Amino acid sequence: MLKGRALKLGDNITTDHIIPGRLAHLRSDLSELAKHVLEDADPTFASRVKAGDFIVAGNNFGLGSSREHAPLVIKMAGVSAILAKSVARIFFRNAINLGLPVLICDTDNIDDGDELEIDPGQGVVKDITKASQLTFSKLPEVMLRILDEGGLIPYIKKYGDFRV
């Protein structure tokens, strides 16, 4: 069970919003890079985010580049899951590969600051603030297994190969 606070973002948050190309020179200095998480979407995000918080976004979250640094800096900021109405393909796979859950659900009625409780196994998000609940679509089996192991690297270290 995951418990935390919703940090609300809009539609079409690009990988450049999350971590722009102009900071590519910091990609081998991750702790420095992570200070800039989402700064072009919400300059207050880095100071507001607390361990365990959820990103709650609209459509097409993470569109753009293949840079795995995008989900990586979000994870380093302490975000425990991303909820969005839809997610771009490469970002989706990258987040799961880093052990960061991505849940596809209708986020319209969740507001910034709402307290949420997520049961990944049951596919249910409870909005404690609003006393409401919604469901999310189940991930493909292969992604669930990668997530269960904490990401792709630990998964391959354990199994040595893909098990599909």
Next chain:
Amino acid sequence: MGKTLAEKILSQKSGSDARSGDIVIARIDLVFAQDTTGPLTVRQFQACGFDRLANPEKTTLFLDHAAPSPNRSVSNDHMLLHQFARETGCLIYDVGEGICHQIVAESLAKPGDIIVGADSHTVTAGALGAFATGMGSSDVAIAFGLGKTWFRVPESIKIVVSGKLSKGVGAKDLILHLIGNIGADGATYKALEFGGDGLANMSMSDRFTIANMAVEAGAKAGLFPADRVTKNYLRSQGRGDHYQPLSADSDASYERTINIDLAAIEPTVAKPHNVDNIALARELKGTKIQQVFIGTCTNGRLEDIAIVASLLKGKRRHPETRLIVAPASPQVLLAAIRAGYIQTLVEAGAIILPPGCGACLGLHQGVLGDGESCLSTANRNFKGRMGNPEAFIYLGSPATAAATALTGEITDPREVM
């Protein structure tokens, strides 16, 4: 039931009867990373405990995104990648040796291949009939080590093009028009497969431009059949033996079909800050532009530079509009020199950058100032993309870019032809 191009290629490389929605494990014919994604790929490869590449001859690193390096930390990343190449025996293309997707197109990709790259525009090679897609550093690191990866076989959307583009209208206008219509998530998780009698009129350069931007509609791949145009291109690159004909079955099943009459397309521009935010170039007349950037994996080929040179010959850029041109590879640059295009461009007031990604991603070589606007032939106009979140990026064809450089405002190229 017949198969789409995506199903055909994934069936062959996974040794199974792959159908959309299936999860398959497929062998990889080419895997690569570039200088902004490569260092993390190398670290993930090492973290996984691999000590060798599955196929060094099918593994490539490219130093193109910051070429030559603008600062010390990127230089150190370049050193890390050179070190990895020395240790593992993979191929490496150094700074100045071209944009990864252009080199893959010129020298490496074949019809029927599966290609994964740590760069979202890996989809470019779909123009040659390769199932090519971008992935992150962890996936690519595992592909380095295992020589295979998993795929969800995508549903395909068929794009049927008919007729011929009008004078002054290019492949870039077509793909911007399509993305504007289906939206920046209109093909998420899916393959765009191009067909129709209009393909016979499309050069490989046109096809690379279109496939390149498939990802801007969210697509996993942008696929073209391998036909006579493909065959002639591979032959011209000294790779005639890499050709095999490849097409979707006539009874393949598509999620939907979109018909496009090429003659109806007009010069099209994507406005800030999303690629699907399109307008016609003529509707944006009067929009002042401080920088025109021509190049990138989308439009940095010889055909693109030829169009620009033909529009700028004997003329001079607008005094308040910088003009920056980056050929996509040394092959393109040399051919442009031989054809006299580079001289024409320099005489018109252009700055010529070395082959590479140049100003596209905001690291260097053309970072925009606060409030400035750029008309770029690249593929992304996201906020902050060219190094400044206070700047504005418009995307257009090489012809629109050249016309805009002449007038200093967004201009329909048909007005200056």
